[in-house]
Amino acid sequence: MILTKCAVCATDLGLSLGKKCGRCSTRYCGPECQVQHWKDGGHDKLCKYIKKAGGAEQYNANSKYSEAVAVAVEKCADDTKGQTCFICTQALHWKTKEGLVRGCACRGTAGFAHVSCLAEQARILFAEAEENNKPRYPVVARWQTCSLCEQEYHGVVRCALGWACWKTYVGRPETVGIRLMAMSMLGNGLFLADHHEEALSLREAELAILRRNGASEHNILAVQANLAMTYEELGRGEQASQMERDVYRGRLKLNGEEHEMTLRAAFNYASTLARLKRFAEAKSVMRRTMPVARRVLGDSHDLWLKLRRAYAQTLYHDASATLADVREAVTTLEETKRTARRVFGDAHxxxxxxxxxxxxxxxxxxxxxxxDSETSESKIQ
Incomplete structure (x- = not known):
């Protein structure tokens, strides 16, 4: 469930509290709010449209998707001016009349598309995989990854695709894999577009669903990692560090030190420690992780670049850093910048x-x- 609050007073209902409209499933904390919404809140006029759309959850997903697409198109307007969609070859979408977006690592005249076209492409690929009983995960990635440059979308474009994915699969039973994957996609999109309060509500609901249905340790650790990052963005650093420490230890035990999920868990944990100014602990985790990450991922991988960047940041932020430490930070970031520009382009x-x-x-x-120069001069005098 994404709708976890009363439609009238916004009381948190979790996944099961309160009551629902018998026709459209809009959620309320109790009968008083439901009556008020019908009499004064306009629900008497909206109820039949919500039901026709597939219920409150589907109606909300459709509305949020439309809003997210409009935001993404506006954000990309300067970059997409005069271009056409690489999928349908039109400037305006033939049906929705939406404009273009581009939020990947494509450069030049490549990578421009309509969110609707990207979503339809991803939906068709997944449907074909389901029909032919083929592996789902490779095609699910198309909901967040450009088919041209093979890099993930970011920012408001990723958010719009997250809502597109969620509105496509929200009607599936909550235990079905693709519905849970859609929740994860949407959570990532909300996070990357800085909608952290919404992301928090979704992550908590996702974790509750997984635990209630006896999900695997792998899936629970993945959601906890995302939840921890959201805690940090909301200023709950200590809570984030405790959860990230547990996720890191869990990944080491479950996957081993060379698995990419373990390396990401180490990066998240170390980054939070650094932001809490626990620099010695952060450097210890990163120094243990970086040689493994470089060997496993290579010099051009996004995670390796993030690790180097985070390590450099701990060096120059630490009040006890030596001059050599700060110089190492600058050198590290200069090298990381060159690689990032070559792999992703200047605008990424x-x-x-x-x-x-x-x-x-x-x-x-x-x-x-x-x-140091002033200190040396004063000593000479």
């Missing part, structure tokens, strides 16, 4: 964030060199 968040960190590291180095 990986390259942009690395550039910002490099500027801060260079400023920290200049300040440190100036401070």
């Amino acid at each position: 968040p990986t390259a942009e964030i690395t550039e910002l960190m490099l500027q801060k590291a260079r400023a920290a180095l200049a300040a440190r060199e100036r401070q």
Whole structure:
């Protein structure tokens, strides 16, 4: 369930509390709010349309999807001007009349598309895999990955695709794999578009569903990792670090140190430790993880670049860092920036964030060199 609050007073209902409209399944904390919504909230006029759309959950998903597409199109408007969709070859979608987006690592004239076209492409691929009893996971990835550059979409485009995925599969039973995968896709999209309160509600609902239905340790750890990142974005750093520590230990036990999920868990845990200014602990985790990540993933992998960037950040942020540490941070970020630009292009968040960190590291180095120079001069005098 994504709708976990009363439609009138926003009381948190979790997955099972309260009551529902008997016709459209809109949720309420009790009969008082339901009556008020019917009399004064306009539900008497909307109820039949909500039911026709497939119920409250489907109606909400459709509405949120339309809003997310509009936001993504507006955000991409300058970049997509004068271009056409690589799928349908039109500038405006023939049915929805929506504009274009591009939120991957494609460059030049490649990668422009309508969210509707991307969603339809992903839906067809998954339906074909289901019909022919083929592996689902490779085609599910198309809901978040560009078919041209093979890089994941980011920001508001990823959010719009998350809602597209959710509205496509929300009608499936809650224990069906693709519905749970759609919840995860939507959570990732909300997170990347900075809708952290919504992401938190979804992650908590997702975790409750998995636990109630006896899900595997792998799936529970995956949701806990996402939930921990959301806690941190909402300023709940200690809670995030405790959960990320448990996820990291769980991944080591379940998958071993060379698995990509373990490496991601280590990165998340170390990053949170660094933001809590527990630099010694953060560096310890990253120094143990980085050689393994480079050997397993290679120099061009996004996770390896993030690890290097995070490690550099701990070096120049630490108040006890030496001049050599700050210089190492600058060198590391310069190398990471070159690789990020080559692999993803200048406009990709990986390259942009690395550039910002490099500027801060260079400023920290200049300040440190100036401070050391002044200290040396005072000693000579």
